[in-house]
Amino acid sequence: MTGTPLLEVEDLKLDLDIGSGRVAAAEGVSFRIDRGETFGLVGESGCGKSITALALIGLLRHPLSIGGGVIRFDGKEIQHLSAARQRDLRGNRIAMIFQEPMTALNPVSPVGRQIAEMFVLHKGKSWREANRLAVEALASVRVPAPERRVKDYPHQLSGGMRQRVMIAIALACGPDLLIADEPTTALDVTVQAEIIELMRNLCAERGTAILMISHDLGLVANVCRRVAVMYAGRIVEERGSADIFRAPSHPYTQGLVASLPRLGSRAALGRGRLQEIAGVVPAITNFPEGCRFNPRCAQATEICRTVAPGTDLLEAGGLVRCHHHA
Amino acid sequence: MKLRANLVIGGSLFALAILVGLLAPWLAHTDPVMDANLMNAEEPPSWTWWFGTDDQGRDIYSRVVYGARVSLTVGIISQLINSVIGVALGLSAGYFGGWWDDVVNALTNLMLAIPSLIFALAIMAVLGPGLTSLLIALGLTNWSFTCRIARASALSLRSQGYVQAATVLGYGDLRIMITQLLPNMLGPLIVIGTLGMGSAVLSEAALSFLGLGVRPPFPSWGSMLSEAREQITTAPWLSVFPGLAIFLTVLGLNLLGDGLRDILDPQSRSRRT
Ligand SMILES: Nc1ncnc2c1ncn2[C@@H]1O[C@H](COP(=O)(O)OP(=O)(O)OP(=O)(O)O)[C@@H](O)[C@H]1O
Ligand code: SF4
Ligand SMILES: [Mg+2]
Numbered sequence: 001m002t003g004t005p006l007l008e009v010e011d012l013k014l015d016l017d018i019g020s021g022r023v024a025a026a027e028g029v030s031f032r033i034d035r036g037e038t039f040g041l042v043g044e045s046g047c048g049k050s051i052t053a054l055a056l057i058g059l060l061r062h063p064l065s066i067g068g069g070v071i072r073f074d075g076k077e078i079q080h081l082s083a084a085r086q087r088d089l090r091g092n093r094i095a096m097i098f099q100e101p102m103t104a105l106n107p108v109s110p111v112g113r114q115i116a117e118m119f120v121l122h123k124g125k126s127w128r129e130a131n132r133l134a135v136e137a138l139a140s141v142r143v144p145a146p147e148r149r150v151k152d153y154p155h156q157l158s159g160g161m162r163q164r165v166m167i168a169i170a171l172a173c174g175p176d177l178l179i180a181d182e183p184t185t186a187l188d189v190t191v192q193a194e195i196i197e198l199m200r201n202l203c204a205e206r207g208t209a210i211l212m213i214s215h216d217l218g219l220v221a222n223v224c225r226r227v228a229v230m231y232a233g234r235i236v237e238e239r240g241s242a243d244i245f246r247a248p249s250h251p252y253t254q255g256l257v258a259s260l261p262r263l264g265s266r267a268a269l270g271r272g273r274l275q276e277i278a279g280v281v282p283a284i285t286n287f288p289e290g291c292r293f294n295p296r297c298a299q300a301t302e303i304c305r306t307v308a309p310g311t312d313l314l315e316a317g318g319l320v321r322c323h324h325h326a
Numbered sequence: 327m328k329l330r331a332n333l334v335i336g337g338s339l340f341a342l343a344i345l346v347g348l349l350a351p352w353l354a355h356t357d358p359v360m361d362a363n364l365m366n367a368e369e370p371p372s373w374t375w376w377f378g379t380d381d382q383g384r385d386i387y388s389r390v391v392y393g394a395r396v397s398l399t400v401g402i403i404s405q406l407i408n409s410v411i412g413v414a415l416g417l418s419a420g421y422f423g424g425w426w427d428d429v430v431n432a433l434t435n436l437m438l439a440i441p442s443l444i445f446a447l448a449i450m451a452v453l454g455p456g457l458t459s460l461l462i463a464l465g466l467t468n469w470s471f472t473c474r475i476a477r478a479s480a481l482s483l484r485s486q487g488y489v490q491a492a493t494v495l496g497y498g499d500l501r502i503m504i505t506q507l508l509p510n511m512l513g514p515l516i517v518i519g520t521l522g523m524g525s526a527v528l529s530e531a532a533l534s535f536l537g538l539g540v541r542p543p544f545p546s547w548g549s550m551l552s553e554a555r556e557q558i559t560t561a562p563w564l565s566v567f568p569g570l571a572i573f574l575t576v577l578g579l580n581l582l583g584d585g586l587r588d589i590l591d592p593q594s595r596s597r598r599t
Contacts, residue, residue, distance in 0.1 A: 059493060091496030098494070103487030108509040117505065122496060169495065 004075040006176055006209050007033040007056070012069035014051055014233075016284060017062065023285055024067060025051055026233035030311075035176065036207040038200070040220030040241070042256075043230035044281050049213045052230075053179050055079075056211075057094055058086035074176065092122040095170035096179040097163075097199075102186050104166055105154040111165045112138065112150025118172040137168040141198060160191040167199055171208065178203055181213040196223055217256050221245060229253050232282055232292040239318035249320040251297050252277070291323065299324050333585025339578025343571075347394035354388035358545050368561050378563035380553070389545040390567050396539075396546035397575065400460050401527040407465030408526075409519050412472025413508070419473075420480025421503055430473065437470040443529055450538040457540050460533060464526050472518050479511035486510075513590030517583050524579030531572050547572050 012029040015022045026048035033039045041049050054060050056071060058081065071079040078089065090096075098104040106114060115137050116130035125133065131150070138146035141164040154162055163183065170178055180199065184192040200223055203210050214220050221227055221241040228238040229252065237250040248254045255277035279296035282288055288295055294304040301324065309323045346353060355376075369379040377386035419430035437445075446463040453459035480503075483489060489506045497505070533539045534548025542549055547568040554564035 057494060087496045087498060089496070090494060096494045098487060098491050104491040106488040106492075106506055106510070108512075109505065117497075118495065121501070166491075 004072075005032045006035045006037070006074060007211075008070070008072040009052075009056070010070040010072070012052070012055065012071065013067040014048065014055055014060065015065050015067035017065070018285060022067070023287075024233060025064065025284055026230075027067075028234055028311075029069070029230075031228050031235065031238060033177065033209050033211060036204070036209055037226070038203075038210045038212065038224040040224035040227040041211065041213045041230060042215065042217045042220050042227055044215060046281060046284070047230045048233045049215075049230060050181055053096065053181050053211070053213060056179065057090050057096060058083075059090075088122075091118060091170075091175075092173045093175050094177045094179065095173070095175040096181065097166050097170050097183045098181065102159060102162065105162055107154055110151050110153055111157065112152075115150070115165070115169050115172055118169055122173045133172070134168075137172050138165070140171075140202065141165070141168045143168075159187050160195060163187060163191075163195050164198065167195070167202065171202055171206070174206060175208060177209045177211060179211045179213070182215075183212075185214075217244075218260050229256065232287055233284070234292065234321060235319075236293065236321045237319065239314070243316060243318060247316070247326065249314060249318070249325045250293075250322045251299050251324075252293050254326070291321075293322075330585050330588055332581040333589070336578045336581025336583070336585055339574055340582050343394055343398060343575045343578065346391055347398045350391045350395055354385075354391045356385045356388045358384065358389045358392040368557075370561070371563050377567040378561065380561070380564055381557065386550075386563060386567055389550060390547070390571050393545040393547045393550060393568060393571065394575075396457065396534075396544070397527050397530055397548075397572070400457070400464060400530040401523040401575075401579075404461050404464035404468070404526045404530075405519055405523040407461070408467075408469040408522055409472055409515065411466070412469035413476045413515065415469070416473035416476025416478075417480045417503055417507060417511075420477040421484060421499070421507060423481075427477075430477065434470045434473050434477075437467070442467040442470075443532060446529060446533065447536070447538070450533060455538050455541055460530060460539055463533070464529050468522055468526065468529075472515060472522070475514050475518055476511060479514065480507050483507050483510055514587075516590060517587040520579055520583035520586060524576040524583070527572065527576050527579070 009032070010030050012026065013024055014026040014029075016025040029048075029052060031039070041052065043049055051060065051064055054064075055066055058078070060066060066079055069079070070077055073089070073094070078086065081089075105111065112131060112134045115134035116127065119125040119130035119133050120127060135146045135150055138149055143149050143161060143164055154165075157165065178199070183199070184195050187195060196219070199210070202208070210224070212220055212223055217227070217229070221244060224241055226238065227241050227244050228235045229244075229250065230236065231252050237244070237248070237253045239249070244253060245257060248257045259277065277296055282292060282295070288305070290306045291297070291300070291304045291309050294300040297304065303323050307323070309321050311319045311321045312325060314320055365383060368381055369375045371378045375385060375387070377390060379385055415430045415433070419427040445467040449463035449466065450459055453462060483506070489502060492502050492506050530539060530546065531548030531551065534546045535552040537549075537552060539548050540546040542553070550568040551565055554561070554568070558565050
């Protein structure tokens with residue numbers, strides 16, 4: 001890989017305006033994605049995954065805003081770019097697939113036109129040329145009979161087909177980074193597996209990096225080379241996917257791994273319960289002092305309640321944010 | 327899809343009016359303005375004079391046929407102007423929100439507070455009579471409903487997944503408004519536009535009746551009514567036929583609007599798909 005990483009996020013802080021003041025919805029968020037790499041961001045609902053993604057594409061809107069830190073894309077800082085420059089990046093060099101695949105297509109526009117619009121918008125193609133490229137794009141996501149399908153409206157397509165169209169749109173301009181925020185939650189399991197396989201293959205062929213966001217550690221670790229685990233607005237652990245299963249270091253990650261059903265485990269056989277992490281995620285306005293995981297952590301000690309842990313480098317590679325990590 | 331009676335009848339009446347206007351030179355028996363002949367003054371309807379003649383001996387049938395041109399031109403063009411203004415203001419207000427929305431809202435409320443015909447009268451008084459003044463006066467005074475609907479639609483569509491997806495894909499504001507919002511609110515806008523055309527035909531008649539419309543001697547249904555009012559008892563055919571023409575055209579447009587609402591309404595659409 002060449003020198004500069006594709007995406008570097010350093011000490012990113014995201015503010016939430018709650019009327020009476022600002023709270024940090026996320027802080028100290030740092031990670032790096034290389035060209036063509038697959039990177040996962042995992043955490044419970046509300047921990048700040050989607051707002052981090054929105055910050056990357058310059059779409060945080062009031063009451064949320066970037067409170068500090070640096071986002072570097074292809075070596076250039078992009079967090080302060082003008083709206084027009086950010087729009088040039090979006091859909092062109094950084095694409096995103098939505099959490100809600102079922103509603104992300106315009107119901108009154110043929111899908112081919114929606115794909116073609118990307119070539120017109122970002123590549124300055126004529127509509128004639130764009131329509132031709134749209135058929136190719138649809139073929140590349142393995143939609144059968146693409147010449148006919150381009151004329152279909154979204155309601156004529158199944159959920160899986162619609163998500164393929166979304167992928168075709170997202171990858172149309174050959175982006176360097178594809179952000180997939182819970183791309184398959186609305187689909188059934190077999191379709192989900194197909195879609196993820198397709199997305200991974202296409203990105204691998206084209207050297208497109210993936211930032212995959214999900215609450216499902218198992219899914220993300222399957223797709224991605226490295227995984228970051230987020231808890232209450234902070235990244236608490238970042239590891240290679242294999243390592244995170246073999247030897248999770250942060251108590252929260254350990255809980256997540258232990259709660260995953262695994263083939264052949266007693267849980268999968270229906271005996272015994274999945275081990276769950278006791279307690280609830282703290283509210284954004286009410287993050288605990290010190291380590292935010294301390295009310296739910298079995299290993300918490302005095303220092304955990306007062307001092308926020310910094311990030312430690314692990315010998316085996318990776319980062320962890322815990323006073324007493326394994 | 328079952329064809330609805332209001333759609334069929336309304337559509338036919340409107341189509342008929344348009345055809346009559348387009349084919350006026352072939353349908354009319356005489357020139358509507360020139361062929362005055364006092365020998366034939368105030369003939370009642372007959373095989374020769376289908377709708378009778380007026381006090382100058384002009385053929386009422388031919389004048390009604392040519393009158394369709396004025397009524398429909400005013401109805402269609404002034405409503406188009408209204409639609410463009412209403413959509414531009416309402417769509418952008420609903421999409422952008424903020425101070426622009428406040429401005430547009432205030433303007434809409436102002437327009438709604440003043441009866442549009444009174445407003446149009448005031449404009450006509452300034453511009454003077456004539457076709458162009460009619461188009462301007464009626465085109466600038468009846469966009470508030472369109473604006474309301476466009477704004478409400480834009481507000482609710484703004485949070486749709488495909489609008490947000492378009493933002494994420496790098497669409498600019500204008501492109502989002504034109505490709506994502508406008509096509510999805512077209513149904514109700516067409517309905518309102520059709521109904522608005524009907525009321526513009528009526529307003530044209532009213533303004534012409536008041537002598538503010540198209541200048542005589544060229545016929546419009548409203549000015550024909552106006553000229554006929556002295557002779558309503560002695561020569562009732564002078565008012566009946568232009569009145570009927572207005573009635574059928576407006577009825578047709580209203581039925582058509584209702585019929586379109588049935589098939590274009592987003593709720594009935596989602597029930598079908
Ligand atoms: N527009 C907003 N206004 C107020 N708070 C918001 C807004 N968007 C997000 N938040 C808050 O920011 C926090 C992080 O939200 P985010 O959507 O990033 O969560 P997430 O990790 O993506 O969760 P999920 O798995 O449910 O998608 C949450 O506490 C949420 O309530
Ligand atoms: S810092 Fe303390 S409370 Fe936080 S995870 Fe580590 S041990 Fe648990
Ligand atoms: Mg989310």
